[in-house]
Amino acid sequence: LPQEKRTTPRHAQVLILGGGITGVIAARTFKQAGINNILVIEGREELGGRMRSTEFGGLTVELGANWIQGTQTGNGPINPILTLARKHHLKTQFNNFDDLTTYDDTGLVDFIDAANQADTDFNNFNIVAGPRVANAQVDMTASAGYRLSGAKILDKQAAAAQYLNFDFEYAQTPQESSWLAASWNNNFTFVAEQGGFSEANLMCIDQRGYKTIVQGEAEDFLTSDEILLNAVVQNITYSSTGVSVTLTNGTVITGDYALCTFSVGVLQHDDVTFIPPLPAFKQEAISSIAMATYTKIFLQFPTKFWFDTEMGLYADPERGRYPIWQSLDHPKFLPGSRILFVTVTSDFSQRVEAFTDEQVQAEVMDVVHNMFPNIEVPEPNAFLFPRWHSDPLYRGSYSNWPPSFFSGHHENLKLNVDRLYFAGEATSVKFFGFLHGAYFEGLNMANIIISCIEGNSTCNTALTNGGEVTNSVPFDLNN
Numbered sequence: 001l002p003q004e005k006r007t008t009p010r011h012a013q014v015l016i017l018g019g020g021i022t023g024v025i026a027a028r029t030f031k032q033a034g035i036n037n038i039l040v041i042e043g044r045e046e047l048g049g050r051m052r053s054t055e056f057g058g059l060t061v062e063l064g065a066n067w068i069q070g071t072q073t074g075n076g077p078i079n080p081i082l083t084l085a086r087k088h089h090l091k092t093q094f095n096n097f098d099d100l101t102t103y104d105d106t107g108l109v110d111f112i113d114a115a116n117q118a119d120t121d122f123n124n125f126n127i128v129a130g131p132r133v134a135n136a137q138v139d140m141t142a143s144a145g146y147r148l149s150g151a152k153i154l155d156k157q158a159a160a161a162q163y164l165n166f167d168f169e170y171a172q173t174p175q176e177s178s179w180l181a182a183s184w185n186n187n188f189t190f191v192a193e194q195g196g197f198s199e200a201n202l203m204c205i206d207q208r209g210y211k212t213i214v215q216g217e218a219e220d221f222l223t224s225d226e227i228l229l230n231a232v233v234q235n236i237t238y239s240s241t242g243v244s245v246t247l248t249n250g251t252v253i254t255g256d257y258a259l260c261t262f263s264v265g266v267l268q269h270d271d272v273t274f275i276p277p278l279p280a281f282k283q284e285a286i287s288s289i290a291m292a293t294y295t296k297i298f299l300q301f302p303t304k305f306w307f308d309t310e311m312g313l314y315a316d317p318e319r320g321r322y323p324i325w326q327s328l329d330h331p332k333f334l335p336g337s338r339i340l341f342v343t344v345t346s347d348f349s350q351r352v353e354a355f356t357d358e359q360v361q362a363e364v365m366d367v368v369h370n371m372f373p374n375i376e377v378p379e380p381n382a383f384l385f386p387r388w389h390s391d392p393l394y395r396g397s398y399s400n401w402p403p404s405f406f407s408g409h410h411e412n413l414k415l416n417v418d419r420l421y422f423a424g425e426a427t428s429v430k431f432f433g434f435l436h437g438a439y440f441e442g443l444n445m446a447n448i449i450i451s452c453i454e455g456n457s458t459c460n461t462a463l464t465n466g467g468e469v470t471n472s473v474p475f476d477l478n479n
C-alpha cells in the first residue's frame with residue numbers, strides 16, 4: 001500500500017480508528033457487506049498495530065505479537081489467525097515451551113521438577129476454577145486460586161516456574177490477575193476439550209514480519225483512498241447523528257459512525273479526548289481493566305554460547321527479574337542468527353522502560369554472567385527493546401483481567417456511546433489479550449454497526465445495561 005494517501009476524504013459512512021487487526025478485519029467485514037464508504041485512520045506509517053516487526057542484527061524480529069496461540073485440533077474450531085497465516089503463506093515453527101534449560105543465580109541448576117510441578121499447579125488451578133464459573137461464585141486473585149487449588153510457591157525456582165506458566169501469558173502477576181478469567185482465557189484458546197483450539201504455540205519466523213498477514217489481507221480489499229496513515233487522532237466528538245475526529249495536524253474528518261479500536265491503555269491515558277467526556281460507567285470500565293506490558297529484550301552476540309533448547313528459565317531471588325530466555329539461534333527458528341531474547345512483564349517492564357538502554361543492557365549482562373559463570377561471555381553487538389508502555393499509541397502490550405473487573409464492567413467496556421463504537425482485543429471476553437480475540441471483535445462489532453446501518457434494531461451494543469456495576473450482596477458495615 002502506498003505510504004501517502006492521494007486524496008483525503010472529509011466524510012465517510014464509517015470511520016475505523018486504528019489499523020491493527022481489529023480495524024482491518026472490521027474494514028473487511030464492512031466491504032463484504034457492501035459498505036464501501038469507509039476510512040481507516042492509523043497513527044503509524046503502516047498497518048498492523050501491535051503486530052510489529054523490526055530489523056535487528058540483519059534479521060526481522062517481532063517486537064509485538066509473535067505466536068499463533070492455539071491452532072486447531074482435528075476438525076475442531078480453528079484459530080482464525082491460523083487461517084490468515086495459511087492464506088498469506090506465513091513462515092512459522094512450533095515453539096515448545098517445555099523444551100527448557102534451567103538456571104538460577106549460581107549458574108546451570110536442574111529444576112525441571114519445579115517446572116513440571118508448575119504445570120500441574122496450573123492444571124489444578126483451572127480444574128478448581130471451572131465449577132466456580134458455572135456456579136456464579138465470586139472471582140478472586142489468581143494467587144488465591146493457586147492457594148485454593150493447593151499450589152505452594154516456596155522458593156525462587158518454584159516462583160520462576162510459576163512465572164513461565166502464568167506471567168509469561170498474562171503479562172501480570174497472579175496477585176494482579178483474575179483467577180476465573182485467566183482460567184477461561186486459557187481454556188478457550190489452548191484446551192480443545194473445553195472448546196479451545198489447541199495447546200500449540202506456533203511462532204512466526206517470517207522475514208516479512210507477522211504483520212504481513214494483516215497488510216496482505218488489507219491489500220486484498222482496501223484501496224489507498226480508504227486508508228489514512230500517519231494520522232494521529234487527537235479528539236473524538238460523538239453524538240446520536242454522527243462522529244467527528246480531529247487529527248493532531250488539525251484535519252477534521254466526519255463519519256456517520258465510528259469504530260474506535262485504540263488499546264485500553266490509550267483510552268486510560270487520555271491520549272485521545274472525547275467530546276463530550278465519556279459517561280461515568282464507561283470511564284469506570286476503562287479504568288477497571290488492566291493494560292499489561294510484555295517486553296522482549298533482544299541481544300545479538302558475536303558467537304552463540306548458550307543452551308541448545310528452545311527456552312531457558314532463570315530463577316533470580318527477585319521474582320520476575322529477567323526470567324524467560326528464548327533462543328532464535330536454533331535449527332527450527334533462525335539458525336546462525338546469534339540472537340537471544342529475554343522477556344520481562346508488568347511492573348518490571350515499566351521499570352526497564354524508565355532506564356536507558358545502556359543501563360538495561362548492563363543489568364541483562366549481569367544476569368547472563370550469573371547464568372553462565374564458567375563461560376567467557378562476549379559483549380553483545382546489538383541490543384534492542386521496545387517501550388510499549390511509554391508509547392502513546394499503545395500504553396502497554398495487551399489487556400489483562402483484574403479480579404475487580406466484573407461482568408458489568410466488561411459489558412460497559414464494549415458498549416457504544418451514541419454513534420461511537422468500541423472494539424479490540426480487550427473487548428473480547430473469551431480471548432482478551434490475543435490476536436484472535438481482536439479478530440473476532442473486529443468482525444462482531446462491524447456486524448453490529450452494519451445491522452444498525454441497515455436499520456435493524458440491534459444497533460446498540462447495550463447487551464444488558466449501561467449503568468452502574470453493583471454488588472449483588474451489598475457490603476454490611478454493621479456486621
Ligand SMILES: Cc1cc2nc3c(=O)[nH]c(=O)nc-3n(C[C@H](O)[C@H](O)[C@H](O)COP(=O)(O)OP(=O)(O)OC[C@H]3O[C@@H](n4cnc5c(N)ncnc54)[C@H](O)[C@@H]3O)c2cc1C
Pocket residue numbers: 017018019020021022023041042043044047048049050051063064065066067068069231232233234261262263266271272294295296388392393394396397398423424425426433434435436438
Ligand atoms: C509484546 C507483545 C506480544 C504479544 N504477543 C502475542 C502473541 O504472541 N499472540 C497473540 O495472539 N497476541 C499477542 N499480542 C497481542 C496482540 O498483538 C494484540 O491483541 C492485537 O494485536 C491487538 O490488535 P488491535 O487491533 O485490537 O489493537 P492495535 O494493534 O493496538 O491496533 C490499534 C491501532 O490504533 C493505532 N492508534 C492508537 N492510538 C491512535 C491515535 N490516537 N490515532 C491514530 N491511531 C492510533 C495504533 O497505532 C494501532 O495500529 C502481543 C502484543 C504485544 C504488544
